[in-house]
Amino acid sequence: MILIVNTTADTSVTDELKKRMSECTTDFEVIEAESLKISHCIGCNYCWLKTPGECTIKDDYEMILKKVVHADQMWVVSDTALGFIDHKGKNVYDRMIPALTMYLKFYKGQLRHVPRYQKLPDIGLIYLGSADKAFLKRWNERAALNFMRKSLGVFERDELKEAVSCMC
Amino acid sequence: MHVLIINGSPRVKKYSNTNAILEKFTEGLCENGTTFEQYEISDKNSWDQIRQSYDRNTIILVALPLYVESIPGLLIEFLETLTPKSDGSKMVFLLQGGFMEGVQLRCGEACLKIIADKLGCEYMGTLVKGDNFCIRFFEGEWRENITGAYADMGREFAAHGNFNSKACKKFTGPETIPFFVRIHVGHILNTQAKTGFEQMAAVLDCNKPLDYKPY
Numbered sequence: 027m028i029l030i031v032n033t034t035a036d037t038s039v040t041d042e043l044k045k046r047m048s049e050c051t052t053d054f055e056v057i058e059a060e061s062l063k064i065s066h067c068i069g070c071n072y073c074w075l076k077t078p079g080e081c082t083i084k085d086d087y088e089m090i091l092k093k094v095v096h097a098d099q100m101w102v103v104s105d106t107a108l109g110f111i112d113h114k115g116k117n118v119y120d121r122m123i124p125a126l127t128m129y130l131k132f133y134k135g136q137l138r139h140v141p142r143y144q145k146l147p148d149i150g151l152i153y154l155g156s157a158d159k160a161f162l163k164r165w166n167e168r169a170a171l172n173f174m175r176k177s178l179g180v181f182e183r184d185e186l187k188e189a190v191s192c193m194c
Numbered sequence: 195m196h197v198l199i200i201n202g203s204p205r206v207k208k209y210s211n212t213n214a215i216l217e218k219f220t221e222g223l224c225e226n227g228t229t230f231e232q233y234e235i236s237d238k239n240s241w242d243q244i245r246q247s248y249d250r251n252t253i254i255l256v257a258l259p260l261y262v263e264s265i266p267g268l269l270i271e272f273l274e275t276l277t278p279k280s281d282g283s284k285m286v287f288l289l290q291g292g293f294m295e296g297v298q299l300r301c302g303e304a305c306l307k308i309i310a311d312k313l314g315c316e317y318m319g320t321l322v323k324g325d326n327f328c329i330r331f332f333e334g335e336w337r338e339n340i341t342g343a344y345a346d347m348g349r350e351f352a353a354h355g356n357f358n359s360k361a362c363k364k365f366t367g368p369e370t371i372p373f374f375v376r377i378h379v380g381h382i383l384n385t386q387a388k389t390g391f392e393q394m395a396a397v398l399d400c401n402k403p404l405d406y407k408p409y
Contacts, residue, residue: 068204
């Protein structure tokens with residue numbers, strides 16, 4: 027299953043994605059998250075040490091997390107700020123950490139948290155506006171490494187065709 | 195020299211590892227007359243005050259924990275509200291994380307350089323250091339063992355006005371862990387470290403295994 031979380035107010039992006047994916051055989055689900063209540067991660071570490079796997083913040087992200095941990099691909103659609111993704115997009119990444127455990131191991135020569143679930147999704151990013159694309163590519167690869175998975179790539183608003191080619 | 199210090203951790207000050215680090219850092223910073231004012235972005239009520247301080251100060255230090263390979267969402271939310279500067283302000287960062295290898299923090303460091311530029315500030319370097327996860331769980335001498343050396347870095351910053359000195363670079367420690375050491379550390383992670391994490395969980399009244407799968 028492909029999960030697409032749109033953290034922007036621009037639903038024309040997800041409309042186009044749906045249209046382009048209509049010929050795909052893969053299941054996909056789009057969540058329009060801009061209007062949802064999604065807090066930032068507060069760094070309490072309770073998801074690792076007090077309520078393993080569950081975020082202590084009970085907001086609309088819980089429903090998203092339940093889908094993330096069983097998805098094959100996770101795509102985040104985000105606005106940009108200061109050359110990076112904006113806080114709404116980043117919050118969706120930061121809140122994924124309950125999918126990992128407190129336990130550690132070496133993976134590709136570096137320490138990583140052991141994933142809580144057998145197979146977490148690969149991660150792709152679609153961004154609106156201007157950002158440092160080379161950095162975003164580097165960053166998304168590192169972010170996917172947390173799941174011991176790969177980056178599906180980083181795509182601009184006018185590269186949805188290319189993004190969909192990575193989904194189908 | 196007067197420094198605006200912004201603690202960019204979303205965690206409340208009382209439990210903030212970044213704040214514990216800043217307590218030691220500012221001890222060294224102030225020894226020869228440097229002054230500072232510090233604010234916490236975890237306290238949203240203070241954001242107006244931080245913005246005013248950002249506007250009037252020209253030396254800005256942002257201390258932060260690494261969150262998913264870059265800066266925490268809450269810190270981005272705050273920084274989005276700032277007006278880019280054109281008064282020759284300088285920006286430095288103190289980036290800390292849990293993993294011990296320096297390489298883990300380099301992507302985050304690159305992000306900070308971009309952000310300083312976008313805010314119209316001259317980038318004066320980032321002090322990079324991992325292995326800080328346990329600070330919150332330690333008190334007294336144990337905590338001092340982790341945070342104590344940051345006082346030296348406070349002195350370095352007071353002397354140079356940046357984090358580019360050899361001492362600051364060395365402070366990061368090893369970029370990666372050598373293969374043979376990894377074998378040894380890997381064994382510890384599967385034994386003593388697991389027990390240690392479970393003890394931390396017990397302190398927090400956790401009643402499930404740490405690898406529990408709720409969904």
